[in-house]
Amino acid sequence: xxxxxxxxxxxxxxxLCTVLLHQGxxxxxxxxxxxxxxxNLEHLRGNTRFDFIKSCISQEKYLKGLIEKVDVIYHLAAVxxxxxxxxxxxxxxxxxxxxxxxxxxxxxxxxxxxxxxSTSETYGKNPQVPFKEDADRVYGPADTDRWCYAISKSADExxxxxxxxxxxxxxxxxxxxxxxxxxxxxxxxxxxxxxITQALSGTPLTVHGDGSQTRCFTYVDDIVKGxxxxxxxxxxxxxxxxxGHRRETSVLxxxxxxxxxxxxxxxxxxQPYTEFYGSSYEDIPRRLPDLSAAEQILGYDPAVxxxxxxxxxxxxxxxxxxxx
Ligand SMILES: NC(=O)c1ccc[n+]([C@@H]2O[C@H](COP(=O)([O-])OP(=O)(O)OC[C@H]3O[C@@H](n4cnc5c(N)ncnc54)[C@H](O)[C@@H]3O)[C@@H](O)[C@H]2O)c1
Numbered sequence: 001x002x003x004x005x006x007x008x009x010x011x012x013x014x015x016l017c018t019v020l021l022h023q024g025x026x027x028x029x030x031x032x033x034x035x036x037x038x039x040n041l042e043h044l045r046g047n048t049r050f051d052f053i054k055s056c057i058s059q060e061k062y063l064k065g066l067i068e069k070v071d072v073i074y075h076l077a078a079v080x081x082x083x084x085x086x087x088x089x090x091x092x093x094x095x096x097x098x099x100x101x102x103x104x105x106x107x108x109x110x111x112x113x114x115x116x117x118s119t120s121e122t123y124g125k126n127p128q129v130p131f132k133e134d135a136d137r138v139y140g141p142a143d144t145d146r147w148c149y150a151i152s153k154s155a156d157e158x159x160x161x162x163x164x165x166x167x168x169x170x171x172x173x174x175x176x177x178x179x180x181x182x183x184x185x186x187x188x189x190x191x192x193x194x195x196i197t198q199a200l201s202g203t204p205l206t207v208h209g210d211g212s213q214t215r216c217f218t219y220v221d222d223i224v225k226g227x228x229x230x231x232x233x234x235x236x237x238x239x240x241x242x243x244g245h246r247r248e249t250s251v252l253x254x255x256x257x258x259x260x261x262x263x264x265x266x267x268x269x270x271q272p273y274t275e276f277y278g279s280s281y282e283d284i285p286r287r288l289p290d291l292s293a294a295e296q297i298l299g300y301d302p303a304v305x306x307x308x309x310x311x312x313x314x315x316x317x318x319x320x321x322x323x324x
Contacts, residue, residue, distance in 0.1 A: 002026045003231075004066050006057055006103070007076030009036025011183040012117070012175075015224045016074060017041065021050055023228075028066050031077065032056040040182045058099045060106070067106050072113045072231045075103060078153075081188035082146060086277050089148035096152035097159075104156075104163050104170075113169040115231045116160050120176040120244065120287050121150040129288040133174070133240040140282045147282075157240065164238040171230045171237055176244025176289050180220030180309065181316035187276075191251060192217055192310070195258045196317055204267040205259070208276055211252025211268075214286045218245040219309035222302040229298040236297050242289035245302045254306075261310045 003020050007013040008029025013036065020027050026049045029041065033054055044050045055062045057077050067073060078100075079085075079092045100116075107114045123131045124147070126138040137154060139147045160170045179192035187194070198205045226243040230236055249257075255268050273281050294300035 001072065002028075002070040004028045004030065004070040004073045005076065006030045006074070007036065007078065008052065009033055009038060009040050010076060010080070011040070011180075012178060012220060012223060012227075013074075013076045014040035014182050015180070015220050016076070016227055017044065017050065019224050019228060021047055025049065027051075028053065028070060030055055030057065030062065030066065035080070035184065056099070057095070057103055060102070063103065064106060067110050067112055070112060072115065073103070073107055074115045074117070074227065074231065075100065076117045078117070079149075081184065082149075082281070083188045083277065085149040086145045086281055089145045092148045092152050096149070097155045100156050101159055104159050104168070108163045108166060108168040111168075113231065113237075114160070115171045115173065115227065116156060117227070118153045118157055118172050118174045118240070119150070120174055120242070120289065121284075122154050122157065122174060123287070124150050125282070125284050127286070129286050130290040131242065131288065132290040133242060133293055144282050146277070161238070169237045172240040173227060173230050174240065174242050174289075175218070175223060176242065176287060177215040177217050178220055178223050179217055180313050183220070185317075191215075192254065192258070192313065195255055196262065196310075196314055199258050199262045199264045199266050200314070200317055202264065202266060204269040205255045206269055206271045206276075207251055207255055208271055208273050209283055210270060211255065212250055212285070213283055214248045214250050214288070216245040216248055216288055217254065217306055217309070218243070218302055219304035219312075222304050226294060226298055226300045226302075229300065233298055239293070239297070241294040241298060241300070242291055243294055243300060244289035244291065245306070246291065247306060248286070248288050249306060257306065258310060258314075261307070262314050
């Protein structure tokens, strides 16, 4: 099969390209490198079934030709990271909604299947967990910029379903807190990778709020399997699937687990949300997926335990520190 992966140099995109290539497919990876890194694709250099195109998804001169030649588009390119949402909501809407809208229109025009990567953030602060795909979306006020990401991905879901009604084969997958090698460990990235780099560098692990907020941390290998299956099952088309993990862990427990797993004797400090994000932030207390639809239709089964996933990720960071 021939695949286009947008956001290919990013965290999940780079793993997705790798597995698709291992399976014998041809892959075109597109990324503007605004956040993604060529380092994430270094191991694919020389692979004759892989081509990387450095471009923004808004550049139709590249996008059209790529969409024309592939069978399936995995659309991962997006502005990702909570700190980005509160700092630049305009870019979030431009990339995640405006450019994505045009990509979907082109996919529809050329009749190419799309797997669209959405997020557990779309449920917002709905207190009724676990979240089923048809649950209500509950957001805060418009002047709280953090909601712009959830709103942008929700708008995309409406676009996907609109095009599905016009005949586009499209599958929407909602990821829940993914971690693993290649993830952004800066202040703009996810909490797992940030804690690991803090632990390994001997700096205190900064827990935002009191650490009682829970997430279901999902190892990237499980996410990639679910993502690929979403592109394969015809009965998945026109539907939405949660892809996450069954285990709910508080952020404070996660910090302790990372200190234990890394063997480091770091400190844990608590930082008020306002100090880190400014006033335009609101946290989500619990986030837990109902996975029954993905289990039944995609055969999804997140098998990597948090302990094993953390060990693998810590090992990767240690090897990376030796290499660079
Ligand atoms: N990581 C998670 O926990 C998580 C959770 C829910 C949803 N998602 C979704 O999964 C997808 C991948 O996320 P990720 O964690 O790998 O993020 P990431 O930031 O590592 O990857 C996104 C990639 O898109 C690229 N990009 C951004 N704007 C672009 C543009 N205009 N044109 C071309 N490329 C552009 C970036 O350079 C980056 O490499 C995103 O759509 C995200 O919303 C991720």
